[in-house]
């Protein structure tokens with residue numbers, strides 16, 4: 001099994017490529033799940049049943065949870081004859097030589113909370129993981145899921161110095177498309193377009209990219225307003241959390257597809273958040289990006305001025321909030 005090292009931040013002209021190579025022989029890919037609560041379990045199940053991993057490591061701090069979840073998965077795999085090797089553990093030492101590491105470890109928000117309210121508690125978890133995971137997982141691709149996901153990806157990358165992406169606005173993008181599909185009564189496969197910026201308050205629908213049956217949104221809106229779509233995208237997760245206790249099925253399937261696009265080198269354009277340096281800090285901002293064995297390039301450079309202006313405003317606001325939170329955190333942990 002040939003393992004190639006990974007180079008990152010290869011800036012070619014205005015395009016940024018993040019080169020990474022994972023095991024490429026017959027999808028012999030080892031994937032670790034850090035935090036197997038609601039969303040972690042659903043992502044792990046989805047990844048395994050998409051046949052994306054030869055080996056899966058499940059880690060959590062709740063005693064016995066990973067081990068019992070391992071049994072659940074083995075029982076489910078048996079009926080389908082799947083042979084993914086699954087290990088559930090409470091020891092972080094067992095998380096070794098993974099190609100892809102997804103991090104769901106963190107508190108979820110409660111109804112009425114903003115994802116940003118989770119910053120300090122979840123950042124402390126990421127800092128701890130940032131110190132422990134890299135030594136045993138050289139060259140791994142880190143995919144942050146825990147919220148506030150873009151800021152947590154930036155914290156993890158800041159403290160681990162490892163290439164990290166955030167699931168970013170891949171979720172908002174599918175929420176936007178599904179809502180337009182439902183309201184205009186068209187198949188969701190006929191709706192294109194992306195949401196960018198922050199996974200949260202500073203999310204921005206890139207309206208120049210939104211088309212229905214190939215026509216610009218404005219031409220076919222039929223009474224559906226941009227404000228209505230934007231309100232839906234921002235409010236629906238909180239509504240789901242209020243009634244169902246958490247979002248799982250939508251985000252887990254979408255996040256599994258990020259893993260799929262990497263492992264199968266599909267090259268899907270997805271609105272993940274990749275790292276950029278802004279005013280001296282690494283921050284993660286979502287823009288439509290080619291996702292495959294290489295991460296990049298992004299479409300940011302070809303967006304029209306109207307979208308770029310709104311995106312840049314979102315970046316400025318996001319950075320301000322992130323910097324305030326980071327400075328407070330560094331005070332709290334005295335680093």
Ligand SMILES: NC(=O)c1ccc[n+]([C@@H]2O[C@H](COP(=O)([O-])OP(=O)(O)OC[C@H]3O[C@@H](n4cnc5c(N)ncnc54)[C@H](O)[C@@H]3O)[C@@H](O)[C@H]2O)c1
Pocket residue numbers: 034035036037038039040059060061062104105106107108109118122125144145146147148149167168171199246247248251
């Ligand atoms: N990016 C997205 O689209 C998206 C979607 C859903 C949930 N989330 C976020 O993912 C996180 C988890 O959500 P959930 O609904 O699964 O919550 P949950 O409480 O069900 O699961 C969180 C799990 O993390 C574990 N954990 C806590 N600290 C840990 C540590 N130091 N090491 C390992 N495991 C640890 C907990 O024991 C728990 O099992 C939250 O921050 C939530 O906001 C993000």
Ligand SMILES: O=C(O)C[C@H](O)C(=O)O
Pocket residue numbers: 108109115147171237238241247251
């Ligand atoms: O909204 C949340 O807190 C969970 C997640 O970020 C989501 O968008 O589903």
